[in-house]
Amino acid sequence: MLEIKGLHADVDGTEILKGIDLSIGEGEVHAIMGPNGSGKSTLSYVLSGRDGYNVTAGSITYRGRDLSELNTEERAAEGIFLGFQYPVELPGVSSTTFLKTALNAVRRHRGEEELDAVQFMKRLRVHTKALNISDDMLRRGVNVGFSGGEKKRNEILQMALLEPYFAVLDETDSGLDIDALKVVAEGVNALRGPKRSMLVITHYQRLLDYIVPDYVHVLAHGRIARSGGKELALELEEKGYGEFVAGTEAA
Amino acid sequence: MSYTSETAEQVSSIAGDKYKYGFVTDIETEMAPKGLNEDIVRFISAKKNEPEWMLQWRLRAYERWLGMDEPVWAKVDYPEIDFQDAYYYSAPKSMEDGPQSLDEVDPELLRTYEKLGIPLHEQAMLAGVAVDAVFDSVSVATTFRKELAKAGVIFCPISEAVQEHPELVQKYMGSVVPYSDNYYATLNSAVFTDGSFVYIPKGVRCPMELSTYFRINQANTGQFERTLIIADEGSYVSYLEGCTAPQRDEHQLHAAVVELVLMDDAEIKYSTVQNWYPGDENGKGGIYNFVTKRAACRGRNSKVSWTQVETGSAVTWKYPSCILQGDNSVGEFYSVAITNNLQQADTGTKMIHIGENTSSTIIAKGISAGRSQSTYRGLVRMQPGAKGGRNYTQCDSLLIGDKCGAHTVPYIENRNRTAQIEHEATTAKISEDQLFYCRQRGLSDEEALSMIVNGFCKQVLQELPMEFAVEAQKLVGISLEGSVG
Ligand SMILES: Nc1ncnc2c1ncn2[C@@H]1O[C@H](COP(=O)(O)OP(=O)(O)OP(=O)(O)O)[C@@H](O)[C@H]1O
Ligand SMILES: [Mg+2]
Numbered sequence: 001m002l003e004i005k006g007l008h009a010d011v012d013g014t015e016i017l018k019g020i021d022l023s024i025g026e027g028e029v030h031a032i033m034g035p036n037g038s039g040k041s042t043l044s045y046v047l048s049g050r051d052g053y054n055v056t057a058g059s060i061t062y063r064g065r066d067l068s069e070l071n072t073e074e075r076a077a078e079g080i081f082l083g084f085q086y087p088v089e090l091p092g093v094s095s096t097t098f099l100k101t102a103l104n105a106v107r108r109h110r111g112e113e114e115l116d117a118v119q120f121m122k123r124l125r126v127h128t129k130a131l132n133i134s135d136d137m138l139r140r141g142v143n144v145g146f147s148g149g150e151k152k153r154n155e156i157l158q159m160a161l162l163e164p165y166f167a168v169l170d171e172t173d174s175g176l177d178i179d180a181l182k183v184v185a186e187g188v189n190a191l192r193g194p195k196r197s198m199l200v201i202t203h204y205q206r207l208l209d210y211i212v213p214d215y216v217h218v219l220a221h222g223r224i225a226r227s228g229g230k231e232l233a234l235e236l237e238e239k240g241y242g243e244f245v246a247g248t249e250a251a
Numbered sequence: 252m253s254y255t256s257e258t259a260e261q262v263s264s265i266a267g268d269k270y271k272y273g274f275v276t277d278i279e280t281e282m283a284p285k286g287l288n289e290d291i292v293r294f295i296s297a298k299k300n301e302p303e304w305m306l307q308w309r310l311r312a313y314e315r316w317l318g319m320d321e322p323v324w325a326k327v328d329y330p331e332i333d334f335q336d337a338y339y340y341s342a343p344k345s346m347e348d349g350p351q352s353l354d355e356v357d358p359e360l361l362r363t364y365e366k367l368g369i370p371l372h373e374q375a376m377l378a379g380v381a382v383d384a385v386f387d388s389v390s391v392a393t394t395f396r397k398e399l400a401k402a403g404v405i406f407c408p409i410s411e412a413v414q415e416h417p418e419l420v421q422k423y424m425g426s427v428v429p430y431s432d433n434y435y436a437t438l439n440s441a442v443f444t445d446g447s448f449v450y451i452p453k454g455v456r457c458p459m460e461l462s463t464y465f466r467i468n469q470a471n472t473g474q475f476e477r478t479l480i481i482a483d484e485g486s487y488v489s490y491l492e493g494c495t496a497p498q499r500d501e502h503q504l505h506a507a508v509v510e511l512v513l514m515d516d517a518e519i520k521y522s523t524v525q526n527w528y529p530g531d532e533n534g535k536g537g538i539y540n541f542v543t544k545r546a547a548c549r550g551r552n553s554k555v556s557w558t559q560v561e562t563g564s565a566v567t568w569k570y571p572s573c574i575l576q577g578d579n580s581v582g583e584f585y586s587v588a589i590t591n592n593l594q595q596a597d598t599g600t601k602m603i604h605i606g607e608n609t610s611s612t613i614i615a616k617g618i619s620a621g622r623s624q625s626t627y628r629g630l631v632r633m634q635p636g637a638k639g640g641r642n643y644t645q646c647d648s649l650l651i652g653d654k655c656g657a658h659t660v661p662y663i664e665n666r667n668r669t670a671q672i673e674h675e676a677t678t679a680k681i682s683e684d685q686l687f688y689c690r691q692r693g694l695s696d697e698e699a700l701s702m703i704v705n706g707f708c709k710q711v712l713q714e715l716p717m718e719f720a721v722e723a724q725k726l727v728g729i730s731l732e733g734s735v736g
Contacts, residue, residue: 048691051683076693088688092706101702102692109693141706158692 001026001166001197002047006058009046015056016042018222024166027194031208031233032201034219035241040201041085043219044168047199048082049075063165077109079165083155083172085201090142095154098142099124103161127160131187148175156187167191168199173207185210205233220244282472283340289313292441295340299410299444302417312430312440319434325597326626326658327566329502329539337504338472339442395459402458404488405450409477412448419450423481427510427547427574435506435568436543439475443508446476451486451517460716462491465507473504480510482517484550489520489716502530502565506541515550515577520558522715524723527563532621534593537565544571548580548609556583557600558714560723565594570628572601575609575637582611585711589727590623590655599629599660604637604670613644616708619655630662633670640670648678649707651700701727 002024009017016039024030032040045053047060049072060067062080070078090098104114115123128138131153143151152172159167169188173181188198188211200211208216208230216232218225218241225244226232283294292313296306321332399406405416412420430440447463465476482488505527511519521544530537540563546555557571573582584600602611617625631642648657659676681703689699705712705727715723 048687050687050691072687072690073693073695076691082691084688084691088682088684090685090688090703090706092709093702098689098692098702101698102689102694105695105698106693162692 001028001063002199003061004058005061007046007055007060008057009042009053009055011042011053016222017046019058020219020222020224022217022224024197024199026197027192028214029192029198029200029211031211031213031216031230032199032219033203033216033233033236034225035245038219038244039222040219041170042222044082044085044170044199044201047075047168048072048080073105074109076162077106079163081159081162081164081167083152083159083167083169085170085174087143087146087151087155089144091144093142095138095140095142096121096124099158099161102158106162123161127157130190131157131160132183133157149177149180152176152184153180153187156184160187160191163191165195166197166199168201170201171203172200173202173204181207182210205237208233218244281340281342282338285338286335287337287339287442291339295442295444298340298342299413301410301413304417304421305413308425308430309441312437313442315431316434316437316441319437321434325568325628326624326660327568327595327597329566329595332502332504332539334438339475340444341472398458402455403452404455404457405448406461407448409443409446409448409479412479416448416450419481420448420479423510423512424477424479425510427512427545428508428543433543435541436508439477439506439508439543442473443475443477446478446507447480448478449480449488449490451480451482451488453483453514454485455483456486457488460489460491462493464493473506475505476507478507478509479512480519480521481512482514482519482553484514485516486514487518490522491716492521492523493526502537502539504539504541505564507543509542509544509571511544511546511555513546513548513550513553513555513577513580516552517550518554518556519546520556520716521546521571523557523559523561524715524726525559525561525563525567526726529563529594530565530592532592534565537594538563540564540567540569542567542569544569545574546572546582547574548577548582548606550580551577551606552579553577554581554583556585556714558585558711559587559598560708560711560715560726561586561588561596561598562726564596567594567596567598569598570600572603573611574603574605575611575640576605577609578606579608580606581609583714584611584613584615584629585714586615587618587708587711587723587727588616588625588627589618590620590625592621592623594621594623596624597626597628599627601630602632602642604631604633604640604642604667606637608639609637610641611643613642613646614710615644615646616711617646617648617657618651618704618707619648619657620651622654624656624658626658626660628660628662630664631672631674632662632664633667633672635666637667638669640667642670642672644672644674646674646676647707648676649704650678650680 004020004022007017007020008015034040046055049070055068067075100120107114133153137150143154146154152175155172172184176184200213213230215227216230217227283291292309296309396406428436430437449461451457480490511521513519527538527540528536548555555573559571561567571584575582582602586598588596588598590596599615600613613629615627617627619625627646629644631644633640646659650657657678661674663672665672685703686699689702694702705724708727712720712723
């Protein structure tokens with residue numbers, strides 16, 4: 001699904017990612033943990049092709065294609081989804097309009113027929129029900145006045161609608177109360193499947209009780225400092241990142 | 252950053268470069284000699300076969316205009332206009348004898364309006380919208396007149412109203428915007444050529460939207476139209492106005508006057524989508540749009556609502572205003588002004604509160620891109636008698652790129668202790684975060700931008716009647732907003 005090799009990337013001239021190797025197979029869920037400022041969100045932006053995030057060395061191959069050939073919206077249409085750590089507000093743009101426009105843009109790209117209002121609403125209803133998203137939220141501007149938890153649920157709603165092949169969820173669990181966490185995790189688990197892979201960024205092993213990962217990686221100083229199975233998360237919870245933040249250049 | 256220049260490019264393609272109304276209609280025309288003098292005023296009056304009182308009114312205006320100076324207080328900058336270097340009357344030749352029905356209208360003219368998306372022949376007419384089409388100096392067709400007449404509504408070219416309803420015209424023309432009002436309004440009073448006239452009788456809710464479509468075709472021709480709408484007691488009308496012009500290298504002057512009169516309990520909703528040719532990316536060509544629009548809420552509980560979407564013109568100078576004289580009368584002003592390239596817009600409103608418990612709302616959205624300048628200029632005045640008067644003003648500016656400017660110039664005069672005035676203003680830059688968020692969901696740059704800008708304008712666009720909203724949304728560069736949910 002995704003093959004990252006020797007990836008270096010800088011932001012505004014500062015190198016943030018300093019040689020990342022990561023391979024994510026079809027249907028796998030990988031978790032990335034790591035101290036603040038270690039480059040987790042940066043990695044998600046690089047994967048999404050955000051302007052200003054420049055790959056200086058290495059490569060990213062996604063479903064057999066070199067990602068550098070694709071711009072942000074092409075990557076999105078090809079099935080890369082980013083659940084934002086800080087979802088952005090779009091005042092005056094109703095969520096319904098936004099979601100329909102996005103879904104139809106992606107469908108157009110995939111050569112599928114666009115959905116009309118009725119077909120779209122039908123589909124939307126299924127997901128809003130499951131994620132406990134009110135009509136009032138859909139009518140309001142995208143993320144405008146949403147609570148932290150509502151914003152995160154809205155990200156999962158978008159993921160569910162857009163049906164990506166590869167989803168990066170950047171701290172989707174932060175700011176969620178325990179009930180919302182379960183709802184979000186259920187939403188994510190419902191999307192797990194043999195053809196879909198995920199990269200879940202989190203600070204808390206708690207999330208991984210609900211979304212059980214196949215692999216856990218620690219990102220520190222722009223590199224994968226350690227990888228392991230789901231028990232690594234438990235160990236980190238216990239010991240913290242001490243051994244990684246010390247600044248020792250792990251091989 | 253790269254996104255800003257890219258963004259600016261997209262906006263230019265939305266707001267300016269692809270001006271699709273820039274074609275010229277090749278049609279035989281009759282024109283007055285070039286220049287402006289008393290004889291031209293007489294020529295126009297004679298062409299319209301006007302009664303003596305109308306001619307005298309024009310001549311008084313012309314006399315007055317000679318002694319006036321062009322206003323310079325607006326934040327717009329343009330070379331001096333040579334008023335002798337323009338034509339003040341241009342009419343399609345085929346209109347000479349006046350067509351009796353649409354069948355007699357030059358097919359070339361009908362095709363022009365069709366290209367503009369305004370079909371005038373009966374089969375293809377917009378459902379529920381009566382249209383008056385003004386081509387250069389004359390009205391070429393007014394549709395649905397019979398249906399309107401049944402309801403007692405008068406909707407006709409103003410030149411015809413002068414002939415057919417002189418008592419109404421004499422009573423109300425100039426009663427809201429006197430011929431001596433300001434430089435451009437005075438010029439208009441001397442040389443106005445056509446426009447629309449509307450009278451809604453007592454207690455009548457106009458059965459359909461009324462619409463006037465203005466088109467400047469001839470080169471070097473000024474357009475000076477005049478619109479007069481009278482809403483009698485308890486009546487209601489929604490009126491739409493659209494404007495386009497061919498793409499030409501020289502500037503053209505458009506100086507219109509609109510007067511609205513409202514009696515007790517009357518309501519007028521006046522909507523404009525102004526898309527005059529804005530000039531090219533170097534500021535070559537484009538319309539100078541100097542317009543005086545004013546509503547007099549004379550009756551108690553009367554209500555007037557101005558909604559405007561201004562995307563065109565090289566220079567815009569326009570302040571649709573409300574004189575809230577009747578107790579409890581209400582004035583509203585909803586505006587979107589988009590400027591790009593070298594366009595300049597100085598626009599806003601005046602709310603003059605005279606009666607008790609009068610209230611007004613101002614929502615102004617300015618979007619500036621390229622090297623354009625956009626100014627909101629608004630006056631809110633509470634007269635001593637405006638007991639319990641209320642105003643709420645909200646001005647939001649959105650900047651795209653870093654070479655454009657947005658300015659807010661509020662004038663607030665409160666002479667009544669019980670009156671309340673609230674003013675809020677914001678300025679924002681279009682954010683890269685927002686664009687990235689949209690693009691990550693699969694929207695192209697262009698779709699993302701149009702969605703964000705459209706969201707920014709929503710409060711205003713939702714005030715437009717359905718028939719116009721679509722056109723306006725496209726103009727703003729929108730794709731789907733409002734079509735679901
Ligand atoms: N535009 C920028 N210019 C320079 N440095 C930047 C820029 N953007 C981010 N950084 C830096 O890059 C580093 C990595 O940031 P990033 O947001 O990827 O961290 P993170 O691992 O997601 O942290 P957190 O757990 O707090 O979300 C930080 O030190 C940050 O200050
Ligand atoms: Mg982060």
